[in-house]
Structures are given as structure tokens and as C-alpha cells.
Amino acid sequence: MFRAAVCILIxxxxxxxxxxxxxxxxxxxxxxxxxxxxxxxxxxxxxNNYIFWDIDPTxxxxxxxxxxxxxxxxxxxxxxxxxxxxxxxxEMTSQLVDSHYALQINxxxxxxxxxxxxxxxxxxxxxxxxxxxxxxxxxxxxIPPKYLDPGYVKGVLNFSDGSQFFAVAGKIKNNILxxxxxxxxxxxxxxxxxxxxxxxxLKYYFDQLQNTAGLKGxxxxxxxxxxxxxxxxxxxxxALTDKSYSIGATRSKGGMGRLDYTPxxxxxxxxxxxxxxxxxxxxxxxxxxxxxxxxxxxxxLKALPAGNTTFVGxxxxxxxxxxxxxxxFYNGGQFKTDFMSLVYTSTLMMRYKDGKIxxxxxxxxxxxxxxxxxxxxxxxxxQLEKAISLIxx
Amino acid sequence: xxxxxxxFVLCIIAGTLTSHAQWSLxxxxxxxxxxxxxxxxxxxxxxxxxxxxxxxxxxxxxxxxDWFGVQADPQFIRKxxxxxxxxxxxxxxxxxxxxxxxxxxxxxxxxxxHKLKGFFNLGGYAGYWTASHxxxxxxxxxxxxxxxxxxxxxxxxxxxxxxxxxDEQYNFDSRRDRRIELGVxxxxxxxxxxxxxxxxxxxxxxxxxxxxxxxxYMLSQIPRYNDTFVIQVGCMYRLGK
Numbered sequence: 033m034f035r036a037a038v039c040i041l042i043x044x045x046x047x048x049x050x051x052x053x054x055x056x057x058x059x060x061x062x063x064x065x066x067x068x069x070x071x072x073x074x075x076x077x078x079x080n081n082y083i084f085w086d087i088d089p090t091x092x093x094x095x096x097x098x099x100x101x102x103x104x105x106x107x108x109x110x111x112x113x114x115x116x117x118x119x120x121x122x123e124m125t126s127q128l129v130d131s132h133y134a135l136q137i138n139x140x141x142x143x144x145x146x147x148x149x150x151x152x153x154x155x156x157x158x159x160x161x162x163x164x165x166x167x168x169x170x171x172x173x174x175i176p177p178k179y180l181d182p183g184y185v186k187g188v189l190n191f192s193d194g195s196q197f198f199a200v201a202g203k204i205k206n207n208i209l210x211x212x213x214x215x216x217x218x219x220x221x222x223x224x225x226x227x228x229x230x231x232x233x234l235k236y237y238f239d240q241l242q243n244t245a246g247l248k249g250x251x252x253x254x255x256x257x258x259x260x261x262x263x264x265x266x267x268x269x270x271a272l273t274d275k276s277y278s279i280g281a282t283r284s285k286g287g288m289g290r291l292d293y294t295p296x297x298x299x300x301x302x303x304x305x306x307x308x309x310x311x312x313x314x315x316x317x318x319x320x321x322x323x324x325x326x327x328x329x330x331x332x333l334k335a336l337p338a339g340n341t342t343f344v345g346x347x348x349x350x351x352x353x354x355x356x357x358x359x360x361f362y363n364g365g366q367f368k369t370d371f372m373s374l375v376y377t378s379t380l381m382m383r384y385k386d387g388k389i390x391x392x393x394x395x396x397x398x399x400x401x402x403x404x405x406x407x408x409x410x411x412x413x414x415q416l417e418k419a420i421s422l423i424x425x
Numbered sequence: 426x427x428x429x430x431x432x433f434v435l436c437i438i439a440g441t442l443t444s445h446a447q448w449s450l451x452x453x454x455x456x457x458x459x460x461x462x463x464x465x466x467x468x469x470x471x472x473x474x475x476x477x478x479x480x481x482x483x484x485x486x487x488x489x490x491d492w493f494g495v496q497a498d499p500q501f502i503r504k505x506x507x508x509x510x511x512x513x514x515x516x517x518x519x520x521x522x523x524x525x526x527x528x529x530x531x532x533x534x535x536x537x538x539h540k541l542k543g544f545f546n547l548g549g550y551a552g553y554w555t556a557s558h559x560x561x562x563x564x565x566x567x568x569x570x571x572x573x574x575x576x577x578x579x580x581x582x583x584x585x586x587x588x589x590x591x592d593e594q595y596n597f598d599s600r601r602d603r604r605i606e607l608g609v610x611x612x613x614x615x616x617x618x619x620x621x622x623x624x625x626x627x628x629x630x631x632x633x634x635x636x637x638x639x640x641x642y643m644l645s646q647i648p649r650y651n652d653t654f655v656i657q658v659g660c661m662y663r664l665g666k
Contacts, residue, residue: 049635050462051648058467079645080466093644262566282566286519287508288466290643291601294519295559297589299567354566360469361514361564361582380566 056080056288064108064370067117071103073369074121081364083353083381085290087389088129092290095124108371114141118149125151129392130378131323131351138373148376152392156320156349163403165256165321171200171212174411179420181206185236187229189221197221199233207246208423211237212253216260216325219267241271241310249313249423252333255345255415259324262354269332270304272314277301279328279335282354282380285364299382301332314341315419319403320394323349327395328382335385343397344419350394353378448664449486449624455479455657459504462634462650470512476520478503480655486533494533496546502527504632504651516583519561521595527552529610529632539618546612550632554604557595565589601639606651608634622663630655 059077064070075096085092099120106113114137121135131152156162176184184202191197199213199221213234222234241250250272281296316333318326327348333341356379359365365379383389399422401415460475482500489495502525510517531548568586579585597604614628632655637648 050650051637053462053464053647054645056466056645056647061467076645079643096644265567266569276569284563288468288647289601289639291598294563295591295593295595297563297565297567297591300569301567302569356566362566363468363471 059367059369059375062370067103067106067108067113068100070108070117070369070371071100074372074375075100077367077369077375079290080288081285081359081367081375081377082128082130082290083285083364083378084129084391086293086381087391088127090124090127090129099124111141114139118142122149122151125149126154127151130353131156131349131392132353132355132376132378134374134376135372136374136376138371148374152349152351159320161346161402162320163405166319166403166408168198168214168256170408170413171214171253171255172198175212175413175416176200176202178411179204179413179416180210185229185233187231187233189224189228189230191217197230199230199237201233201237201240203240204251204420205248205425207244207248207425208251208420209237209240209244209247209249210251210253212255213257215258216262216264216329218264219261222267238271242306242308247310247312248425249315250310251315251317251416251419251423252329253317253416254322254326254329255317255319256321257318257323257326258321259326259328259351262325262328264325265328265332266302266304269301269329269336271307272310272333273301273303273336273338274307274309275303275337277335277337278385279332280382280384282382284362284380287363293381296383301335309338310336311338311340313423315422316341316343317345317415317419318343318348318395318397319346319415320349323351327352327390328354330395331384331390342399342419342422343395344399344401344422345397345415346400346402347394347396348390350390350392351378352382352395353391354380354382356380447488449484449488449661450664451484451486451624451659451661452482453484453498453500453626453628453657453659454481455628455630455655457502457504457653457655459506460652460654461506462652463647465508466647470510470514472509472511474507474509476505476507476522478505478522478653480657482659484659484661486661488533492535494535496529496531496533496548498527498529498531500527500529501525502552502653502655504653513580513582514564515581517562517564517588519559519563522558522560523554524556524558525552525606526555527606531610531612535616542616542618544614544616544626544628546610546628546630549607549609552606552608554597554602554606554638557597558593559595560592562588562590601642603636603638603640605636606634606638607636608632608651612655616661619660624661624663625658626661627658628656630657 059073062073135149180202186200188198197217201211221230280299283293283296286292286294318330362379401418457478461473465471480502482498484498486496505522507520529550531546535544537543570586610632612628612630616626632653634651
């Protein structure tokens with residue numbers, strides 16, 4: 033009898049004490065027949081795919097507790113409620129640290145009011161000293177004749193998606209190599225099968241880098257550069273080093289949990305073919321609109337083994353988590369729901385070699401030179417002038 | 426009724442204490458396979474797999490009569506698992522080697538002959554997750570792509586960009602990792618009286634964790650429980666007269 037009692041006790045305990053495994057569905061699979069489903073799909077997608085929960089100030093559980101009942105009261109087919117949902121989504125995402133983050137709501141009722149919700153963009157535009165991008169014409173038409181020696185090269189390339197790439201390269205005082213480009217599509221442009229002036233500009237830069245004896249320095253200008261392809265890093269920065277080196281590390285999701293991560297994985301720059309170590313001073317120019325690959329490039333230049341880079345300008349935007357379009361690759365990152373045509377978010381978290389994560393903070397300059405609208409309007413570039421002054425003749 | 430049952434049991438145990446009570450001390454070692462009771466949610470091409478481990482312990486038994494005793498096995502045990510990707514992501518994995526210091530406490534029931542006996546154990550255990558080691562390969566977004574022909578086709582992403590290999594100590598995250606593990610166990614085996622004081626035994630045992638490896642730190646959390654199947658052998662030495 034005693035043995036039987038013990039057995040029954042154990043079996044009862046064993047079968048009843050574990051929590052049930054929840055069924056968590058892929059956000060894309062929800063049918064947004066009502067707002068409860070639409071919210072659930074989005075909240076779950078964020079709960080499991082967002083990479084920055086480790087450092088994000090948003091309490092995502094509180095978001096669920098607060099907004100789940102609110103969405104349950106709304107009608108997804110009512111235009112007023114749909115617009116109200118836009119406000120709710122804006123509120124709940126307002127403190128998300130991911131600077132790439134953007135929500136696109138798939139409804140005809142909100143298309144007129146805004147195309148997407150960008151929490152970082154809203155915060156960015158409210159920061160003290162905020163300014164918009166430096167006018168592309170300043171780089172393309174003002175800088176070359178004023179600061180570059182005769183013989184500079186520049187070119188524009190229009191892409192089929194409507195975007196435009198341009199680059200300007202030349203020399204200053206005959207021994208400082210200058211390069212500016214507006215986005216990171218360097219590999220695509222450089223390898224373009226159709227010759228064009230933008231390609232010619234990049235070729236000029238790389239030819240001069242490799243073949244000019246006695247270069248006193250390089251000025252790499254990524255101001256107001258919105259980023260682009262990560263593959264450009266080895267092409268651009270890899271041309272300045274003869275050995276692979278670390279700029280920091282990245283990590284991705286390692287499971288469904290908010291704090292499930294892979295270990296930190298070394299983020300390295302690899303030398304380009306036939307590259308030599310460039311040991312003369314390098315000045316990188318960046319501003320508060322330099323984001324993503326523009327920031328990563330700034331970090332990579334700062335991390336060069338020769339330690340010969342100075343960063344001049346303003347603290348960068350602070351969005352340097354790499355992105356991959358398909359969330360299956362790294363088990364996290366951007367996703368869609370029936371109600372959201374895109375939840376655009378970083379796939380990986382990045383930390384710089386000093387151990388700090390600059391997401392949402394921005395990478396700080398060594399020499400701060402603030403944006404000066406009056407000077408730019410007068411055709412003067414104080415940031416570039418400071419960069420030139422830092423390269424000894 | 427409950428009180429009467431309890432009193433009855435205590436009387437039986439108390440009645441046997443004087444004539445049969447004896448202590449035994451021993452050494453045991455075993456091989457185990459640990460399964461993680463969890464799921465990978467909506468993660469595509471991703472699954473948890475069991476891993477092998479071992480355990481070593483010092484069993485202490487207090488025999489109350491010829492069929493019943495109480496046993497404790499302070500032990501070191503590895504309860505490992507592996508998260509593995511499949512399909513195009515084949516080759517990406519992480520092996521988690523988890524070390525525990527564990528104290529199983531069980532009722533030991535004996536039956537059978539004089540020298541060769543059968544037994545089964547029922548009880549619970551408390552463990553402390555002392556360390557974890559991670560080894561694996563992950564996709565490397567900064568990796569240098571392999572040079573492959575334009576028409577190259579592969580079944581694995583890692584053929585295009587080599588993965589990042591690592592083999593390192595895991596740093597616990599106090600917000601997530603629950604390092605105390607409680608659970609129940611059941612085992613059965615045979616023992617052989619080699620000499621009057623020496624007894625050899627072999628046992629199959631199952632440890633079922635009842636505590637999640639993670640603290641309750643988020644809503645819609647998928648729990649993770651260890652299920653450990655052990656085969657072990659050992660030797661007991663009877664103390665006293």
C-alpha cells in the first residue's frame with residue numbers, strides 16, 4: 033500500500049508540474065480579420081524577432097498588457113480605428129532603440145497620413161542641433177572647384193529603382209586623396225558592366241590610392257550618407273590594409289526567447305586584393321545623418337591596425353545593426369504580417385571593438401566640428417577644412 | 426484517513442530500524458543522454474537535439490529493512506543539448522555542454538534473491554547549474570565569401586561564406602538563466618552481493634526536471650526542461666558491523 037501510494041504521488045507530480053509549451057505562430061501566418069489578431073501577430077513577431085531586447089528600454093510585456101485590450105475594442109474595418117491604431121503603434125514603438133526600425137501599415141486608411149512609422153527618425157529630428165542632409169549639390173558642385181585640384185572626377189549613375197548614386201574624387205594640395213559618395217553601392221557601381229562616370233570616379237580613387245607615391249593622407253567623406261551594402265566594406269576599407277582585422281563583433285538570435293543570442297562573432301575587415309597597408313593619416317568625415325554602413329565604415333577606419341584615422345564631424349546617427357532581408361538566415365530581424373506590409377528592423381546587433389554598443393547613441397567624433405549652414409551656404413566647408421588641416425604637409 | 430496512513434507507514438519503518446538499519450557508501454559513474462523538452466517556435470530549419478553526457482557520484486544509502494532504504498547520490502552530471510539548423514543552413518549548430526552539481530534523494534526499494542537483487546528508486550533531486558560551455562558554427566555576416574564559379578550551386582549556405590567557429594565558456598545571463606533545477610527521478614536496476622560488504626549494481630535512471638532552465642522573464646516564453654536518461658554502474662560498501 034505504501035509503495036502504491038508513493039507511486040501514485042510521484043506519477044501525479046511528474047505529469048502535472050511542467051508548464052505547457054505554447055504554440056507560437058509565425059507573424060506572416062495570422063489572418064488579420066480583426067485587430068486582436070493583427071496586434072497579436074505584430075507583438076509576437078517583435079517578441080521573437082527583435083534583436084535589441086538585451087539593451088532596449090521598452091518593456092514589451094507592458095506593451096502587451098496595455099494595448100491588447102485596446103486593440104480588442106477596435107474594428108479593423110473602421111477607418112477611424114485604423115488611424116487610431118497608427119497612433120498606438122507609434123506610441124508603443126517610440127522608445128525602440130533600433131535606428132533602422134520602421135513600420136509600414138498595410139491599409140488604405142493610413143496611406144495618406146504617413147507611409148511608415150520610424151521611431152528613430154522622429155527622435156533624430158528632435159535632437160538639439162538637428163539638421164537635414166547636406167545638399168548633394170554641395171558635394172557634387174561646390175566642393176570640387178573650391179577644394180579639389182584640377183583633374184578631379186565625378187559621376188552620377190541612375191538605377192532602375194529610381195535611386196541615384198554619385199561619387200566625387202580628387203586630390204587636395206596634390207597629395208591628399210579625397211572621396212565622397214552618397215550611398216554604399218560601390219561594389220555594384222565599380223563592377224558595372226556598362227562604363228559610366230560614377231564607375232570612372234571610383235576607379236580613379238582606387239588607382240590613385242594604389243599608384244600615387246607620396247600621398248600625405250586620405251579624406252573619406254561619408255557625411256549625410258544613408259548606408260547600403262555591407263559588401264562594400266572590404267572593397268573600400270580593405271583597400272587600406274594588408275591584413276584582416278577586427279572592428280568589433282555581431283550577434284544574432286539564438287532561439288525564440290528575447291534574450292536568446294548566439295555568442296559575439298568577430299566582425300572583420302578583409303584586405304582587398306593586392307592591398308597595401310596605408311599608414312599616412314586618414315580623416316573620415318561623418319555627420320549626424322551618417323547611418324548604417326556609413327557608421328560602420330567610420331568605425332572600421334577608426335579600427336585600422338595602423339591607428340592612423342581621425343574622425344571629424346558630428347556624432348553619427350546610431351543605427352549600425354546589419355540587416356538581412358530574410359529572417360530565416362539569422363533567426364531574427366525583419367518580418368511582415370497581414371496588417372503590416374513590413375516591420376523593418378536590424379538582423380544583428382553590433383558592438384564596436386571598445387566593447388560598447390552604439391546603437392541608438394551614435395559613434396562620437398574625435399574632433400567635433402558642427403554643421404554650419406551659413407558657411408555651407410557661402411560655399412565654405414568647415415568640416416572639410418578641419419580635415420585638411422589635420423593632414424600634415 | 427491520511428493521518429492513519431502516515432502513522433501506519435511510520436510504524437512499519439520504525440519497527441524495522443533497530444534490527445536492519447545500516448549505512449552504505451559507494452561510487453557510481455554513468456553515461457547519459459539529455460533531451461531538452463521544448464520547441465523552436467516558428468524558427469524555420471531549426472531544432473533542438475539530444476546530447477550525450479556523463480555523471481559521477483558518491484551514493485550514500487541508509488537501509489531500513491530488507492526491502493526499503495533511503496539513498497542520496499551527490500553527483501556531478503553533464504546535461505547537454507544541441508541546437509541545430511537543417512536544409513540550406515546545414516552545418517550551423519551550437520552544442521551546449523551544461524554541468525550540474527546535483528543531489529538526488531530517493532526511496533530505495535529492493536526485491537528478489539539473496540545475492541542477486543532487483544531494485545527501483547523513486548525520488549526527487551535538486552541541482553545547481555555550475556557552468557556551461559558552448560561550441561558551434563554560426564553564419565558570419567562579415568565573413569569573406571569563398572571564390573566560386575558563377576554557375577556554382579550548393580546545398581549549403583556555408584559553401585558560399587564560411588561560418589564562424591567558436592568553442593568558449595558561456596557567460597550566464599542572470600535575467601534569463603535559472604541555475605537551480607528541481608525535479609523527480611525514477612530508476613531501476615540490479616545489484617549483486619560480491620562480498621559480504623561489497624555490492625555491485627547497474628541501474629537505468631530517468632531524471633525529469635520540473636523547473637524551466639529560464640526564469641519567467643517574458644510573456645509567451647517557451648520553457649526548456651531537461652529530460653535525462655542515465656545508465657550507470659557502481660559499487661556500494663556496507664559500513665558498520
